[in-house]
Amino acid sequence: MSNDSVQPGGVALRDPFYGAPFAEAVRRFWRKYTVFTGRASRAEFWWWWITSLAVGLALQLVPQAFTPDSPLFENPVGSYLFVLWGLATLIGSLALGARRLHDANLSGFWLFVNVVPGIGSIVFLVMCLLPTNPEGARFDL
Template identity: 45%
Template sequence: MTQQQPGAPYRTATEPESGGPTGEPPIWAPRYGASFGQAVGRFFRKYATFSGRASRSEFWWAYLVVAGVSFILVAVAIAYRVATVEYRTYDLGGGQVYQATTPPGPVFWLLLTLPALWWLATIVPTLALGWRRLHDANLPGALYLIAVFVGIVGIVFGLLPSNPEGARHDRPEAGR
């Protein structure tokens, strides 16, 4: 295998996949056509790596996992609350009746902290992944901060096509 020149593209989306003995591109290079497992593995291996690029498949599979786990954790907390809610009726006299729910118990609050912990665990790699995705489209990664405030922008950024000129963001000397 020939030595990769810094700043030269590892490969474009149209070139065949090549890499080391396993055929896997180096960790600093984007993984075009990544499978679900490959994308999720790279998402966590590149936890806080803001340099380099990420392919659309890497971005969307990881996005699916982060959003899916978040949805499931919130749904479990809500389902628990709905299943355990109790209504109490209080007669205030004079024909006035007041109905109130019991306050949620500690299990509900524990279940509610799980989505918050998941968010804390994935906010940095999610930002890094979006940053790298913009690099693959040859845009400055800092633009991804807009997606923090305007969520739909993150989806639009994820749809951008790869641009071979984005290879200028690669840092082969920093990774394997």
């Protein structure tokens, strides 16, 4: 499918989908898994972030239902599933983060702020809250 094709929401895949509904945001995440150029709306970013968090928690907690005697979060099956989920979505999440930063007219290299212990992830999430800046169109190719 080309980036110029119009998706079910009426927005081309190459363009940010402002006000994207949940299902379309998740669909666009997988379709643009390795695309680090262009922009992503806040809706696209946050719907995916919430989905990824929910799936990660479910992968940790569901194995607990089958081993109720073990302490919470100490079932290795849940940990392995969580790590597999993280590895499976790593590249796509980085790409989506870079596109979200582009929409706020920031360089995707700001993703590296996440490696700063403690405050780095908080700074990144605050940057992802920034509103759309029309000058971010410079990152569209």
